Amino acid sequence: MPQTASHKYQEHRRQAILAAAAVFAEKGFHGSSTRDIAERLGIKQGSLYYYFRSKEEALGEVCRYGIEDYVHRMESIAASDQPFEARLLATVTSHLSSYRERNEALKVHNDERLYLPAEKRKTLKQLGSRYRQLLEGIFEQGIADGAVRPGTDCHFAALAVIGMCNAWGDLIVRDSDIDIFDIIQKGTDLLLNGYSERRAANRINR
Amino acid sequence: MPQTASHKYQEHRRQAILAAAAVFAEKGFHGSSTRDIAERLGIKQGSLYYYFRSKEEALGEVCRYGIEDYVHRMESIAASDQPFEARLLATVTSHLSSYRERNEALKVHNDERLYLPAEKRKTLKQLGSRYRQLLEGIFEQGIADGAVRPGTDCHFAALAVIGMCNAWGDLIVRDSDIDIFDIIQKGTDLLLNGYSERRAANRINR
DNA sequence: CGAAAAATCTATAGATCTATAGACTGCACG
DNA sequence: CGTGCAGTCTATAGATCTATAGATTTTTCG
Numbered sequence: 025m026p027q028t029a030s031h032k033y034q035e036h037r038r039q040a041i042l043a044a045a046a047v048f049a050e051k052g053f054h055g056s057s058t059r060d061i062a063e064r065l066g067i068k069q070g071s072l073y074y075y076f077r078s079k080e081e082a083l084g085e086v087c088r089y090g091i092e093d094y095v096h097r098m099e100s101i102a103a104s105d106q107p108f109e110a111r112l113l114a115t116v117t118s119h120l121s122s123y124r125e126r127n128e129a130l131k132v133h134n135d136e137r138l139y140l141p142a143e144k145r146k147t148l149k150q151l152g153s154r155y156r157q158l159l160e161g162i163f164e165q166g167i168a169d170g171a172v173r174p175g176t177d178c179h180f181a182a183l184a185v186i187g188m189c190n191a192w193g194d195l196i197v198r199d200s201d202i203d204i205f206d207i208i209q210k211g212t213d214l215l216l217n218g219y220s221e222r223r224a225a226n227r228i229n230r
Numbered sequence: 231m232p233q234t235a236s237h238k239y240q241e242h243r244r245q246a247i248l249a250a251a252a253v254f255a256e257k258g259f260h261g262s263s264t265r266d267i268a269e270r271l272g273i274k275q276g277s278l279y280y281y282f283r284s285k286e287e288a289l290g291e292v293c294r295y296g297i298e299d300y301v302h303r304m305e306s307i308a309a310s311d312q313p314f315e316a317r318l319l320a321t322v323t324s325h326l327s328s329y330r331e332r333n334e335a336l337k338v339h340n341d342e343r344l345y346l347p348a349e350k351r352k353t354l355k356q357l358g359s360r361y362r363q364l365l366e367g368i369f370e371q372g373i374a375d376g377a378v379r380p381g382t383d384c385h386f387a388a389l390a391v392i393g394m395c396n397a398w399g400d401l402i403v404r405d406s407d408i409d410i411f412d413i414i415q416k417g418t419d420l421l422l423n424g425y426s427e428r429r430a431a432n433r434i435n436r
Numbered sequence: 437c438g439a440a441a442a443a444t445c446t447a448t449a450g451a452t453c454t455a456t457a458g459a460c461t462g463c464a465c466g
Numbered sequence: 467c468g469t470g471c472a473g474t475c476t477a478t479a480g481a482t483c484t485a486t487a488g489a490t491t492t493t494t495c496g
Contacts, residue, residue, distance in 0.1 A: 051260075052258055052259075052260055052261075052345075053258075053260075053261070054257075054258055054259075054260035054261035055258075055259070055260035055345065109426070135341065139261065163425070166425070170427055171426065171427055172425050172426065172427055173425060173426070173428075174427070176425055180413070180416050181420070181425060183397070183398075183401065184397070184398075184420055186397075187393070187394055187396075187397025187398065187400075188390060188393055188397065190393075190397065191390070191392075191393025191394065191396065191397060192389075192390075192393065194393075207386070210386050211390070214387070214390055214421070214424065215420070215424055215425060216424045216425060216426040217424040217428065218420065218422045218423040218424035219369070219372070219378050219379060219382055219387055219421060219422060220315070220377065220378065220379070220422040221376055221377060221378055221380070222379075222423065
């Protein structure tokens, strides 16, 4: 470990986190060896411990990296005073853009974080809960503004949005040549309008 | 291995598959040891090889078990001549019921099947594709019947339904005291109607 | 009961994999 | 030119884990 965490060291460590993210995303945490990560980085297995105290620490760093921006972006979406539809669109866009930019780390966060020790998992969970709560708040305000159907279960709605975005995110990770904006548009349309042709089914129920 | 695959042997093997499913669901394939599985069965590690040629074979059997009924049920839903809404409800119900009944095996199928050798993965993939195609067909017929909005991307819609059901299924696996029927109802409502209050937004676009 | 078959056990070979200790290399800088 | 530190390497201890071989116990059934 370097005395001063120099800029160069920070950048190399970032590369190591990215390498670990790629390997964990492909093979899973327990299916990956430190040798795999080191090889992808072009160094020898033992040298990896210059950047991480343990394999588990590497997993923790990957997970943190994966959702870093994620919550912050949701903070600003929730704070903006756009109408409901625009905020929902922004949420889906932000979520799927995260998948495009740091897809591997985000996938690792979703799939492998439960292998972290309880303590580190807890701080990640708080971030995830905050995200969901902000999204719930957007739905609640949508009801107040008359944009969202009254009676909507906002907790369930938030979970549904997150679940769908993650499912679509997995598609993106698998097929890299998928049109993200097509998914964003169709996904938001589904969340807003559903699939039912509703000329007749027009509820007058405020 | 027994000469004749007796009924008793079959039943014991089924128990072994269930034990493997539970362990794989909790710790992942690579995170589980054959000792873990054997312990849950109440036998010693080496004895497990009386039921499986390898740990990988155990994974294959768990995955197959997980989606066995799954596709067959979709066959009969697709073959029935109910209206679109009823078939969608039946699909969501069937999917989530599978999660309740054999949640661990289905979860393992979703999360760990990629660790199977290519050949076995291929046959599972065919089942998955069949499921999706049947669901696509339901949407297509829904459009023809005027129940589904014209212009709907049925491929995307099928993926969305599957993705949502899996996301909800994960909730069920984690919190066992969740009300499945509540999720089924709210989920189907979302898929049909979306969240937008649409008194005004009534598209006249056949 | 008694023998054959089924089911399980013990012990271990052989192949990992993680983490550490200590040596080596090359760049930065006085 | 030479000293020191950053970064990497080699080698290995120690702890797995899978799969197999052969012994042993339990069940089945004539």
